[in-house]
Amino acid sequence: MEVDESGAEPGAEAAGQADAEPAAEPSAGPNAEPFGSTQGSGHWNACGVHREAAATFTCSRCGTFGCPECLDSMQPMPLCVACAARGVNAVPWERRETVGLWRGFWDTTFELCLRPKEFFARPAVDSLGGGAFYGVVAYTAGNMAFVLQFALLYGVIGLVAGLSSGNEAAGAAMGIGIGALGCIMVPIVGVQAPVMAVFGMAFGMAGAHLSLTLMKQARGSWEASLRGVGYANAAYMWLAVPCVGLFISPFAVVWLEARAISAAHETSTFVAFAAVVMWRLLLTTLLFAVYMLFLAAVMGMVPGTLGPSAP
Ligand SMILES: [Zn+2]
Numbered sequence: 001m002e003v004d005e006s007g008a009e010p011g012a013e014a015a016g017q018a019d020a021e022p023a024a025e026p027s028a029g030p031n032a033e034p035f036g037s038t039q040g041s042g043h044w045n046a047c048g049v050h051r052e053a054a055a056t057f058t059c060s061r062c063g064t065f066g067c068p069e070c071l072d073s074m075q076p077m078p079l080c081v082a083c084a085a086r087g088v089n090a091v092p093w094e095r096r097e098t099v100g101l102w103r104g105f106w107d108t109t110f111e112l113c114l115r116p117k118e119f120f121a122r123p124a125v126d127s128l129g130g131g132a133f134y135g136v137v138a139y140t141a142g143n144m145a146f147v148l149q150f151a152l153l154y155g156v157i158g159l160v161a162g163l164s165s166g167n168e169a170a171g172a173a174m175g176i177g178i179g180a181l182g183c184i185m186v187p188i189v190g191v192q193a194p195v196m197a198v199f200g201m202a203f204g205m206a207g208a209h210l211s212l213t214l215m216k217q218a219r220g221s222w223e224a225s226l227r228g229v230g231y232a233n234a235a236y237m238w239l240a241v242p243c244v245g246l247f248i249s250p251f252a253v254v255w256l257e258a259r260a261i262s263a264a265h266e267t268s269t270f271v272a273f274a275a276v277v278m279w280r281l282l283l284t285t286l287l288f289a290v291y292m293l294f295l296a297a298v299m300g301m302v303p304g305t306l307g308p309s310a311p
């Protein structure tokens with residue numbers, strides 16, 4: 001394959017432009033005439049890479065004319081293989097080296113929470129380092145933001161309680177003291193949450209993937225399941241929203257996980273929901289049963305707790 005660099009090399013990608021949503025441009029058919037025709041015989045436009053081939057599409061990213069061989073057919077929009085190889089259409093988190101860690105995280109989080117279907121239609125370029133790593137960061141950040149809210153709340157309650165006692169110095173000291181005590185929880189959660197996140201994702205991956213296997217619906221890899229479960233942890237960022245976040249988060253996790261599993265394994269929404277809900281119900285029932293057995297055993301061992309006590 002002869003590669004002609006002159007027409008195919010798109011301009012250097014600026015970080016600002018990298019994430020702009022490309023205009024919805026339908027893939028040009030064989031009869032379409034891309035504008036600016038100066039190459040070729042005059043009746044058709046040559047592919048930017050293969051000068052002997054006619055262009056059939058314009059890359060939605062770099063604007064290069066491309067022939068069918070240059071079209072990356074795995075993409076939801078017309079994209080040339082050069083752009084696809086550079087991962088320009090990948091999820092923001094998997095482009096974090098280009099767009100920056102901070103922007104990669106927030107763009108990913110917002111897109112997951114607001115437009116999950118578009119998010120999971122993007123190609124995976126970094127399965128393990130992408131989804132799993134994001135899952136740990138989002139879970140940890142969400143939980144840290146959650147305990148920070150409580151630290152502030154404790155501080156205010158302490159302050160009000162102290163001030164209403166009549167001694168303002170004592171009130172201030174009490175508020176700061178209780179607030180600081182609450183703040184100690186933030187780094188503790190920061191250390192403990194990543195471990196919890198890893199366990200949670202391991203359970204999530206195993207549970208969903210085994211359920212799909214049992215239903216004979218597992219079409220993707222274990223890695224794809226883990227990636228989906230990791231990105232579903234974006235729902236824990238709801239914990240950063242005061243008051244309502246706590247109640248939205250658990251439902252959002254299940255919902256996002258179902259979306260992720262459905263996309264990764266090309267299953268119906270119903271099958272994906274069954275896969276992510278079944279193991280949770282099973283595990284909850286099992287834990288409840290073990291707890292009851294434990295309780296029964298303890299009560300049986302302690303004399304006098306069962307039946308009428310001896311005189
Ligand atoms: Zn391109």
Ligand SMILES: [Zn+2]
Nearest residue numbers: 047050067070
């Ligand atoms: Zn070509």
